[in-house]
Amino acid sequence: MWRYSVCLLLAAWALPALAADPDLAARQAQAQKQQAELRQKIESLRKSIDTRESSRRDAANALRESEQAISDIDRTLAQIEQRQEQLHQQLGTLGKQISEQQVIKEQRQQELAEQLRAQYANGVSPWSALLSGDDPNAINRELHYLGYVSRQQTEQVHKVRRTVERLDRLQTQVAAREKEQEKLATEAAAQKVALEEQKEKRAKVVADISAELERQRGQAANLQSNDKRLGDLISGLETEIARQAELARRAEEQRRREAARRAEQARKAELARQQELQRKAQQEQADREQARLERERELLERARATQPPLPAALPRSKPEPAEPQQPEPVIPRPPLTYTPPTANERLWSDSLDASSEPSEPISKPVAPKVREVQVVEEPAEQVSAPALEPEGGFQGLKRGLPYPVRGEMQGKFGAERPDGGVWRGVVLRAQAGTTVRAVAPGRVVFANWMTGFGNLLIIDHGRDYLSVYAYNQSTLKQVGDIVGRGEPVARVGATGGQVEPGLYFELRHQGKPINPQVWLGS
Numbered sequence: 001m002w003r004y005s006v007c008l009l010l011a012a013w014a015l016p017a018l019a020a021d022p023d024l025a026a027r028q029a030q031a032q033k034q035q036a037e038l039r040q041k042i043e044s045l046r047k048s049i050d051t052r053e054s055s056r057r058d059a060a061n062a063l064r065e066s067e068q069a070i071s072d073i074d075r076t077l078a079q080i081e082q083r084q085e086q087l088h089q090q091l092g093t094l095g096k097q098i099s100e101q102q103v104i105k106e107q108r109q110q111e112l113a114e115q116l117r118a119q120y121a122n123g124v125s126p127w128s129a130l131l132s133g134d135d136p137n138a139i140n141r142e143l144h145y146l147g148y149v150s151r152q153q154t155e156q157v158h159k160v161r162r163t164v165e166r167l168d169r170l171q172t173q174v175a176a177r178e179k180e181q182e183k184l185a186t187e188a189a190a191q192k193v194a195l196e197e198q199k200e201k202r203a204k205v206v207a208d209i210s211a212e213l214e215r216q217r218g219q220a221a222n223l224q225s226n227d228k229r230l231g232d233l234i235s236g237l238e239t240e241i242a243r244q245a246e247l248a249r250r251a252e253e254q255r256r257r258e259a260a261r262r263a264e265q266a267r268k269a270e271l272a273r274q275q276e277l278q279r280k281a282q283q284e285q286a287d288r289e290q291a292r293l294e295r296e297r298e299l300l301e302r303a304r305a306t307q308p309p310l311p312a313a314l315p316r317s318k319p320e321p322a323e324p325q326q327p328e329p330v331i332p333r334p335p336l337t338y339t340p341p342t343a344n345e346r347l348w349s350d351s352l353d354a355s356s357e358p359s360e361p362i363s364k365p366v367a368p369k370v371r372e373v374q375v376v377e378e379p380a381e382q383v384s385a386p387a388l389e390p391e392g393g394f395q396g397l398k399r400g401l402p403y404p405v406r407g408e409m410q411g412k413f414g415a416e417r418p419d420g421g422v423w424r425g426v427v428l429r430a431q432a433g434t435t436v437r438a439v440a441p442g443r444v445v446f447a448n449w450m451t452g453f454g455n456l457l458i459i460d461h462g463r464d465y466l467s468v469y470a471y472n473q474s475t476l477k478q479v480g481d482i483v484g485r486g487e488p489v490a491r492v493g494a495t496g497g498q499v500e501p502g503l504y505f506e507l508r509h510q511g512k513p514i515n516p517q518v519w520l521g522s
Contacts, residue, residue, distance in 0.1 A: 018081045039479045052270040061494040064203040067495040071474030073195045080188045087181045098170045103241045105163040226452030237445050238511055394442050394462025400521040401439040405430050405503050424505030432501040436490040438483045454495025468506035471498050
């Protein structure tokens with residue numbers, strides 16, 4: 001029975017939580033579906049661009065694999081370091097607890113020793129009390145005292161034992177944490193060895209293609225090709241973003257139409273109900289009016305039967321044309337003393353008053369006013385991306401953006417490059433591994449390796465604004481992730497065939513490069 005009660009309580013607790021927002025699960029499922037579709041489209045777009053690349057015949061494939069492996073290993077090392085830091089903090093906490101338990105154990109052992117020493121020094125024992133030959137009442141008191149002392153000693157022994165058991169558990173936890181830390185240290189060492197091997201492999205690949213890079217630096221066609229690849233990628237991304245926005249708009253419009261249809265049905269149903277109520281009210285009013293007229297007719301007939309004849313001097317009033325069947329009113333004789341008028345007299349008085357005015361048709365019964373029901377259209381559900389995206393979507397970019405990374409700026413937007421072409425962005429020189437941060441809130445729409453740009457990451461900020469981060473040592477986010485302003489998204493590197501570490505940074509609006517120096521703050 002108690003299990004059944006517990007199940008009922010759990011169900012009663014869970015149902016309101018599930019019903020609090022019935023559309024939340026649907027919105028989350030729809031967001032996940034859109035994210036999966038976006039990733040699939042981007043992956044298809046990337047493969048299509050890779051297929052058209054003319055430089056796939058060089059050693060870029062080997063460089064790509066090496067730099068991607070370095071990115072993965074670097075991410076794993078970061079996770080291991082984070083776990084090691086957590087274990088270090090846990091070991092410190094456990095060490096403090098062990099020290100506290102050691103102090104408690106020593107205190108309790110000392111208290112128990114003092115009790116035993118005092119008992120021995122006083123020579124107090126059950127046998128000595130029984131053999132002393134003293135008064136039985138005194139012996140009974142001593143035995144009672146000895147029982148109390150014995151219980152206290154037993155409690156002290158139990159406390160010491162529990163303290164020792166807690167110490168054993170804490171030491172077991174410490175041993176487990178230390179073992180896990182040793183395992184993580186071994187794994188970190190292995191990952192570092194693998195990282196060094198990948199770096200050596202990358203260095204060899206870079207050395208192998210250094211001659212080719214030197215030739216490419218003098219060719220503007222290479223830069224134009226790289227820029228075209230990036231432009232094709234961004235165009236494809238914007239097309240996909242616009243497609244999903246259109247799908248979201250259509251879905252919202254469909255939901256609004258459905259909500260309006262349901263609201264109209266509810267309004268018509270309410271109107272029909274109110275009309276039925278009005279009809280019933282009018283019918284009831286008519287029935288009451290008919291009953292009232294019947295009662296008045298009966299009273300009139302009774303009054304006519306009991307009313308004395310009129311004096312001869314008084315002329316008879318002719319019936320009004322509007323009421324030809326109405327009996328002529330009779331004015332009663334005034335009594336010598338005043339008496340209140342009877343019901344019949346009041347009825348006749350009212351009839352006389354009515355006959356002096358133009359006859360009017362009996363007004364129709366007034367039905368109670370029907371309260372207008374204003375049907376409020378249900379708000380259509382907002383098609384939202386993952387949970388962290390704001391309700392109205394991302395609001396684009398504003399001037400005064402933070403720098404993605406601090407470092408020496410090379411190149412000027414729109415200026416001629418020394419190796420041909422023009423600058424469409426800027427390069428911020430920084431040490432390898434420096435954290436790259438998002439300049440504004442947005443959603444990651446591309447995070448992969450691309451020829452000429454290495455580990456590339458692109459963020460959609462809404463309203464046709466994109467930010468581009470290239471040459472990264474590793475990308476910390478995946479397609480579909482929501483990022484905030486200043487959130488780490490990558491680490492500075494020298495991928496894509498670069499010699500020196502740095503971050504290549506671009507801003508684009510409606511697919512066209514815009515000057516990042518104007519948008520970045522001081």
